[in-house]
Amino acid sequence: MFYFSKIFLKLLRMNNKFIYSLAFLFILLSAISAYMLEKETFGSIFNGLWWVMTTVTTTGYGDYAPKTVAGKCLGIFLYIFGIGLISVTISKVVDSLFVYRQRKEAGKLRYQGEQHFVIIDWSKNAELAIQEILNTDTSTEVVLIDTLEKTPIVHNRVHYIRGNPTHMETLEMANMEKARSVFIFANEITEDQAMLRDPSFVDGKTLLVATTIERNYRDVHSIVEIKNSENMQNFQHVNVNEFILGSETISQLAVRSAFSPGSSRIVSQLLTRQSSSSLQVLGKRSSWRTYRDAFEHLLLEGATLISDRDQLNINQKLDQLIPEDAQLFVICDAETYDRLSKLK
Secondary structure, three states, X not given: OHHHHHHHHHHHHOOHHHHHHHHHHHHHHHHHHXXXXXXXXXXXXXXXXHHHHHHHOOOOOOOOOOOOHHHHHHHHHHHHHHHHHHHHHHHHHHHHHHHHHXXXXXXXXXXXOOOOEEEEOOOHHHHHHHHHHHHHOOOXXXXXXXXXXOOOOOOOOEEEEEOOOOOHHHHHHOOHHHOOEEEEOOOOOOHHHHOOOOHHHHHHHHHHHHHHHHHHOOOOEEEEEOOOHHHXXXXXXXXXXXXXXXXXXXXXXXXXXXXXXXXXXXXXXXXXXXXXXXXXXEOOOOOOOEHHHHHHHHHHHOOEEEEEOOEOOHHHOOOOEOOOXXXXXXXXXXXXXXXXXXXX
């Protein structure tokens, strides 16, 4: 008995791949042996496999049972060694799943997906952005990069990477090359830190991260949050696609709401999914030659064309040709957008 215990202890310390391979070969050879020893009893190798599996898992349905001495000896062999080997294999599988979950929560696993969104630096704004992404597209996945010891958000479509976003190995773990967009959020400053740190230092770190990403991944669409608009000139040499000025945007929206009550609710509805209609983007369709063609067709379909990229003066150039790379922003509901997306 002591000898068997030593064997099982050695099995527990063995490499997982070796144990899985050993268990597979053990079951396969046992199934073949059962059939070869008693062909009339089992009828096929599959039935022999069925009997072996019910034996080593201690299920024992009793629909098949060996009748010869050789077959019964094989059964005894399975009782002694097979049940122990399968128990060790199952425990290895459970341990592997536990370790995998621990490594994933600790941000130590490489992300393998494509067309995902990368969020850099955890903050309240980052949390809101992740929730908005998950609610907008039920298939899109998000990769969060931060230096926290454990992921701050648990979701089956959120993958956490722990590391410094200015290091290439961290960006490679996030599969940045295959990402759809990257959001670089400014670090939140607590009241204690605000006395010692100027917002410019926060924007300085953001600039370093943006420079690293744009130098190595120019094709990834980048959105950067900066604390101080005066620091925007420092980003001129970096090919950032879009900037977010959180504090200024809030102040401007608050003032606009005071002069034009209700305007803040309109903006919120356009940017989020709070109402049936929201802001969507479409490319040029073959039947649209001018902005007027697009405007009139979209209107008939139940959508309103408001801009091409950041050009809000569509109504002043309706007879101009639409460029092939146009990004037309429209207001419509989800059903209309799905229908328009299928047009060519």
